[in-house]
Amino acid sequence: xxxxSEKVQEHFFNPRNAGELEEANGVGDxxxxxxxxxxxxxxxxxxxxxxxxxxxxxxxxCGSAIASSSALTExxxxxxxxxxLQVSNQEIADFLDGLPPEKMHCSVMGREALQAAIxxxxxxxxxxxxxxxxxxxxxxxxDEVMIxxxxxxxxxxxxxxxxxxxxxxxGCSACHEGIEDILARVMAERGEVFSxxxxxxxxxxxxxxxxxxxxxxxLTQIEMPTPAxxxxxxxxxxxxxxxxxxxxxxxxxxxxxxxxALQRDRGxxxxxxxxxxxxxxxxxGACSGCQMASMTLTGIQQQMMEELKEFVQLVPVSKAxxxxxx
Amino acid sequence: MDTIYLDNNATxxxxxxxxxxxxxxxxxxxxxxxxxxxxxxxxxxxxxxxRQQVQSLLGAEHDSEILFTSCGTESDSxxxxxxxxxxxxxxxxxxxxxxxxxxxxxxEYLEKEGYTVHYxxxxxxxxxxxxxxxxxxxxxxxxxxxxxxNNETGTLFPVVEMAEMAWEAGVMFHxxxxxxxxxxxxxxxxxxxxxxxxxxxxxxxxxxxxxLYLRRGTRFRPLLRGGHQxxxxxxxxxxxxxxxxxxxxxxxxxxxxxxxxxxxxxLRDKLEAGILExxxxxxxxxxxxxxxxxxxxxxxxxxxxxxILLLLNKEGIAASSGSACxxxxxxxxxxxxAMGLPYTAAHGTVRxxxxxxxxxxxxxxxxxxxxxxxxxxxxLSPYWKQGAPVxxxxxxxxx
Numbered sequence: 001x002x003x004x005s006e007k008v009q010e011h012f013f014n015p016r017n018a019g020e021l022e023e024a025n026g027v028g029d030x031x032x033x034x035x036x037x038x039x040x041x042x043x044x045x046x047x048x049x050x051x052x053x054x055x056x057x058x059x060x061x062c063g064s065a066i067a068s069s070s071a072l073t074e075x076x077x078x079x080x081x082x083x084x085l086q087v088s089n090q091e092i093a094d095f096l097d098g099l100p101p102e103k104m105h106c107s108v109m110g111r112e113a114l115q116a117a118i119x120x121x122x123x124x125x126x127x128x129x130x131x132x133x134x135x136x137x138x139x140x141x142x143d144e145v146m147i148x149x150x151x152x153x154x155x156x157x158x159x160x161x162x163x164x165x166x167x168x169x170x171g172c173s174a175c176h177e178g179i180e181d182i183l184a185r186v187m188a189e190r191g192e193v194f195s196x197x198x199x200x201x202x203x204x205x206x207x208x209x210x211x212x213x214x215x216x217x218x219l220t221q222i223e224m225p226t227p228a229x230x231x232x233x234x235x236x237x238x239x240x241x242x243x244x245x246x247x248x249x250x251x252x253x254x255x256x257x258x259x260x261a262l263q264r265d266r267g268x269x270x271x272x273x274x275x276x277x278x279x280x281x282x283x284x285g286a287c288s289g290c291q292m293a294s295m296t297l298t299g300i301q302q303q304m305m306e307e308l309k310e311f312v313q314l315v316p317v318s319k320a321x322x323x324x325x326x
Numbered sequence: 327m328d329t330i331y332l333d334n335n336a337t338x339x340x341x342x343x344x345x346x347x348x349x350x351x352x353x354x355x356x357x358x359x360x361x362x363x364x365x366x367x368x369x370x371x372x373x374x375x376x377r378q379q380v381q382s383l384l385g386a387e388h389d390s391e392i393l394f395t396s397c398g399t400e401s402d403s404x405x406x407x408x409x410x411x412x413x414x415x416x417x418x419x420x421x422x423x424x425x426x427x428x429x430x431x432x433x434e435y436l437e438k439e440g441y442t443v444h445y446x447x448x449x450x451x452x453x454x455x456x457x458x459x460x461x462x463x464x465x466x467x468x469x470x471x472x473x474x475x476n477n478e479t480g481t482l483f484p485v486v487e488m489a490e491m492a493w494e495a496g497v498m499f500h501x502x503x504x505x506x507x508x509x510x511x512x513x514x515x516x517x518x519x520x521x522x523x524x525x526x527x528x529x530x531x532x533x534x535x536x537x538l539y540l541r542r543g544t545r546f547r548p549l550l551r552g553g554h555q556x557x558x559x560x561x562x563x564x565x566x567x568x569x570x571x572x573x574x575x576x577x578x579x580x581x582x583x584x585x586x587x588x589x590x591x592x593l594r595d596k597l598e599a600g601i602l603e604x605x606x607x608x609x610x611x612x613x614x615x616x617x618x619x620x621x622x623x624x625x626x627x628x629x630x631x632x633x634i635l636l637l638l639n640k641e642g643i644a645a646s647s648g649s650a651c652x653x654x655x656x657x658x659x660x661x662x663x664a665m666g667l668p669y670t671a672a673h674g675t676v677r678x679x680x681x682x683x684x685x686x687x688x689x690x691x692x693x694x695x696x697x698x699x700x701x702x703x704x705x706l707s708p709y710w711k712q713g714a715p716v717x718x719x720x721x722x723x724x725x
Contacts, residue, residue, distance in 0.1 A: 019705070059706055
């Protein structure tokens with residue numbers, strides 16, 4: 001049985017605002033029958049103030065789907081539409097004291113129903129790009145479609161890269177075989193053959209852990225970071241020399257590329273400063289304090305080294321170090 | 327509140343007599359059965375008795391045809407991999423789409439290794455097409471592996487007949503009988519079944535013990551090497567306490583077969599009829615005229631199985647579901663999909679599986695509780711309005 005929080009159980013056993021809302025003027029129907037969820041959200045909106053006067057739901061789904069629907073209606077009642085649109089799926093999950101990773105899609109469905117209902121009230125068409133595949137990485141709730149899309153968009157060819165871009169496989173590693181299968185399939189589309197042995201190496205876990213540790217301690221430990229194989233990171237000095245401006249632009253590019261994946265998890269990364277081979281970044285939102293931050297940083301650092309063709313070290317800082325003009 | 331355990335296809339409670347039988351093998355009878363001294367000798371005798379008890383339950387010709395393993399999954403893997411290694415020129419496998427993952431996942435892996443796997447389809451009642459099966463049998467096929475009884479629906483496959491057909495074609499036949507052993511009578515010596523898997527914890531023995539039946543004369547390659555145990559066919563020091571327990575459980579299961587097919591079956595039928603009488607838009611899945619006596623799998627349309635289980639659990643009733651949400655996958659069970667159940671029903675299946683411990687009072691209570699739970703959830707469902715489905719009225723933005 002799932003490890004549901006007390007709050008989830010409470011909202012499942014005693015759902016709030018369940019049933020039809022006769023005088024609704026905004027209705028959102030979302031769901032995926034194949035995965036067993038369908039939700040109708042009904043809103044009664046004050047047409048003068050755009051305030052949600054009442055909200056009710058009907059849900060076909062599991063315990064957490066019903067609890068998420070119940071939570072959603074409680075959260076949005078009394079809010080204006082613009083305020084309600086700010087409600088994220090994480091907020092729904094937080095309201096319930098968290099959902100198991102496999103059940104986060106229930107909170108996503110809640111947010112989508114809200115968008116759909118508001119669009120319906122405003123007379124707009126609501127389109128959803130939501131496509132849900134089989135869950136591959138259970139630690140971070142990453143599905144097959146997301147992994148496939150990311151592999152295609154970035155021409156990825158190793159499990160490590162997939163982990164760096166999507167986080168999938170970054171936890172218990174039980175899904176690595178599954179990710180390899182997806183890689184083999186998608187790489188075949190572009191006429192390549194996946195080989196597990198040819199995977200791009202990542203920095204050893206020891207380095208990853210210390211990167212996430214206190215920045216100063218890390219500085220002394222990783223002066224010469226990874227004994228990275230030459231295939232992945234040519235030794236410093238090879239390749240055309242970049243100007244400082246080119247170098248910083250490339251660093252910014254790598255950071256920008258990493259942001260969407262982090263933002264999907266309500267986190268973010270910001271470039272603070274570049275000092276020689278040290279790149280100072282700040283992790284914000286859900287990323288700060290995240291157990292997986294070191295994994296994320298290792299991945300970004302690896303990409304940066306590949307782009308710059310030199311060793312750099314990503315140093316997480318909570319704020320700009322004294323004396324740095326950030 | 328007393329709890330009602332109706333999830334015996336998942337696992338069973340260990341019979342107290344089985345516990346009593348196994349306990350000495352944790353204490354004074356700690357010897358290694360391979361040892362020549364008296365410590366080992368006594369345990370060796372106990373294992374022989376257990377082997378004979380299992381032999382008797384299965385109707386095997388020789389006790390040496392019983393190999394003790396760690397679980398049903400190990401037995402399945404041993405059987406299939408052995409057949410492939412013993413016949414390297416045969417590169418095909420026949421199985422069914424509704425097998426347990428212990429067989430399906432192995433077959434999918436073997437496909438990646440270059441083997442060809444033929445998956446037999448099932449009809450809406452979960453039945454196989456034997457003509458299609460016959461056409462697939464050839465000298466390219468290393469092994470047929472088909473379950474005796476389906477774990478979700480209880481549907482029985484005609485494995486005795488299928489083994490005959492395989493034998494005529496010169497093909498090895500294995501059956502995963504984890505759900506069937508102890509629930510229906512078996513007499514393997516009168517069949518052409520070459521290998522059979524069973525699992526102790528499905529018949530009131532503890533977890534961590536299983537059996538592979540291996541007909542004398544069947545070509546075999548061990549999965550585990552490194553010792554002479556089980557005549558060199560399964561190396562590793564014997565799990566003597568659990569083997570003794572499984573022997574005792576087998577003896578009790580054999581004595582219980584009549585009860586299972588009379589009393590338990592009647593209770594199952596009463597439960598199913600009682601629920602279906604009071605709940606509309608619900609039906610029993612699988613081949614209801616040809617299934618295990620203890621299993622009833624009911625699809626409740628327009629609601630989702632996990633929700634039903636949570637509400638049942640609150641009432642102290644333990645059952646299980648083929649719904650996606652109970653397993654962590656996003657798709658309903660492969661068995662329900664293979665039978666072509668619509669998604670609105672496939673997600674709402676609940677499996678009740680009884681045992682010899684199930685009582686009339688428990689069944690009466692479940693019959694009394696279930697209709698209210700179904701109604702409560704249907705009232706939350708967008709597919710339901712005032713006691714009837716409104717499926718057409720609800721059109722999700724993505725599906």
